[in-house]
Amino acid sequence: MTALQVSEIGIDFGGVKAVDSVSFTIEEGQIFSIIGPNGAGKTTLFNLISGVYLPKVGRVALFDEDVTGLAPNRLVARGLSRTFQNLQIFFRMTVAENVMVGRHLREARGVVPHLLSLPSVVRQNRESRREALRLLERIGLVGRADDLAANLPYGALKRLEIARALATEPKVLLLDEPAAGCNPRETEEIEHQIKEIADSGVTVVLVEHDMKLVMRISDRIHVLDYGRTLAEGEAEAIRTNPEVIKAYLGTHGAEEAARARG
Amino acid sequence: MARIFSHPLAVPALIAAIVLACGFGLGSNFYLRVATLVWISALAAIGLNLLMGFAGQVSLGHAGFFGIGAYATAVAPNVFGISPLLALVLGLVAAAVIALLVGRPILKLKGHYLAVATLGFGILVAMVLSNESGLTGGPDGMTVARPVLFGVKIKGVDNWYWISGAVLVLGAWLALNLVNSPTGRALRALHDSEVAARVAGIDVARYKVIAFIVSAVYTALAGGMLALFNGFITPDVAGFMHSIEFVVMVVLGGMGSIFGSVVGAAILIALPQALSAFQEYEHLALGFILMVFMIFLRKGIVPSLVALIARGAK
């Protein structure tokens, strides 16, 4: 089953084509990574897929249904969730509450019952909290459940965002640089978490700079450069692709690398 | 110590205790009158706090809803021949409907655009109330019929002190319930990060309007109560300065603190009365307080005190 399909998608900002004619297909349960040098358009691509930006051209299909241009909250209802490169945490809420927000679509939404704190709402709050604690346990943050999110260290916040995204019970999860700014130990934990998420049946789309991480866990890798597709394939093929090396290291660097391997 | 206050009933209980204490402790009718005005304004401030402190929006024209509640209560009995209490309910419905119609387009705006749009709304309401003198008595105001319950006319401080106090406690309880509910979490989430809220499944536009409507109803109720309490109402209750006073109450007391809104209302209303020598300088002080708090103490009194106590406890 095709989980996510992107066809000829593109957007420009004031004349600059941030993403240009990008297409790929992701099968259910895969770990699909999008890599490329800085400014290649990876986060823009994520924003296009997750409804944050409206694409100028192209289409996005989720489980064979056209979802192009749907608002992010509508996509969540269809099983697509994401994290952010620049940490969009609810700093004024507690750790548990952050994850509970992810339960929003599973909660009853009548405002009057909420005002009156009817027994059904009390039960709902308890259930959402229970689910949140379960997820926090899974990513190792349950001990800080009632701390203010603002007090957590950077690495923990990255994991909190993942927990929040998981709370929406996604079928497709977009992770935008989950290991950015993490030390080797934290990166290892993230890698473990991603594998665990994929094993549970969630399709993972990853944007990442940590090449070792990408090479180790990806089923397929898609390379972007200047908003365009440069290459796509399995880890080994991408690693030795001269175009990819040139994009990352520049022509001179590519020659050096070739000589080093030579 | 802080733990007690996190219980959902703690703040309403505290407010109830204060209302009881003042109700039996304050001797003269004058002080009871001032306290009644505090309870009424605090209700409006709580409403505005839900919008500004929790949902993170801004309204510099909220007195417009106060005026809508007040004047519906005053005018509807004359026009439709209904009882003042029913007129009050009508005023709440009117406020909710207007908040829905105006809120949808207005809340698409952000920052100073939203601020000025709400400012414009408030002033327009005040203008209409002032100009349509055939209906509203114009700038000089109009009398308001007193409600009659079981043959008894409800008037005077003796009745209204307890009514407004009870409504305030109820209002605080409802507000806290809301804050700790899925709706409350949605509002607090979109305050901190709209895009993350969207990505968690929240229809941000819808919840902003919900916050606007709830806060409008709170404020309209306060307006209606003031009209019934005083038996008289003038258009400046919907005016720019009154809107700013509400903002000061919220900012002073603490954005995001329900109890803070009561404190803010108390300071803003009771202090000028207590220091009658300084009544002349009321606006001067208002402007000054607004500046000082927004520059240096943006958290407000109650959250700052709570943080101080928490730090001291460590």
Next chain:
Amino acid sequence: MAEFLQFAFSGLTVGAVYALVALGFTLIYNASDVVNFAQGEFVMIGGMATVAIASAGVPLPVAAVAAIVVAIAVGLLLHRLAIEPARGADAVTLIIITIGASIFLRSAASFVFDKQFHTLPPFTGDTPIIFGGAAILPQSLWVLGGGMVIVVCLWVFLSKTLLGKAILATAANRLAAKLVGINTSYVVGLSFAVSAAIGALAGILVTPITLTRYDVGTLLALKGFAAAMVGGMGSPIGAIVGGLLIGLLEAFGAGYISSDYKDAIAFLAILAVLFFMPTGLFGRASVERV
């Protein structure tokens, strides 16, 4: 036809004041992203201070200059004491601070001066000039002419002098301006000073027609803001066009429709612009990067 001209001229006259207020807004907004709600108070200070100083026996022209100096001082104090300390705060916090300042200044004015209406003698007498059947006050011409001179001087200042260019640079990109050695705090302060001067001048020019009082600032600020929005927040040409437009709309609205709701026109204009054309007539749409 005479009626039309009458309304047009009074609309342009008051519109010129709105335009100058809007220009002051724009200058400060461009340099610092602050929407200075106290802008109207500068106009009030221009008129009220001139009246007060002149009533102490000082010749009118000197009193006017002194009033402008007072306004500039107030502008600099406002920047130094209220805006600078809150640097980096979000837009709403800043606008609330300036609202607080506006209320403070207005109240202070009621103590320093008084709560009466005051006027100044028209510069060249008050015999109306008949033009096409309409009676036009000479002072109107002073307002329009003065306004044009101010705009030209501002343009020359901004594009030809080093200080002016520093303001433009800061407006374009604060960080870059800092990096080339511009003291941006000083520049923002300067923009407050220039805005105050423009506002005060507008106040002096228009007081002979509209009178002045301690509380004229609030409504002027709101209408000036409406003008800046209609023209496009941040565009000086927009500010001028917006101001004249609002003035004309008010005059024609009051003349042909209803004078009760004259003041409502500016607010309806704000709401209309915000809903249908948020970038205004000359504004630029900004792209926000997530």
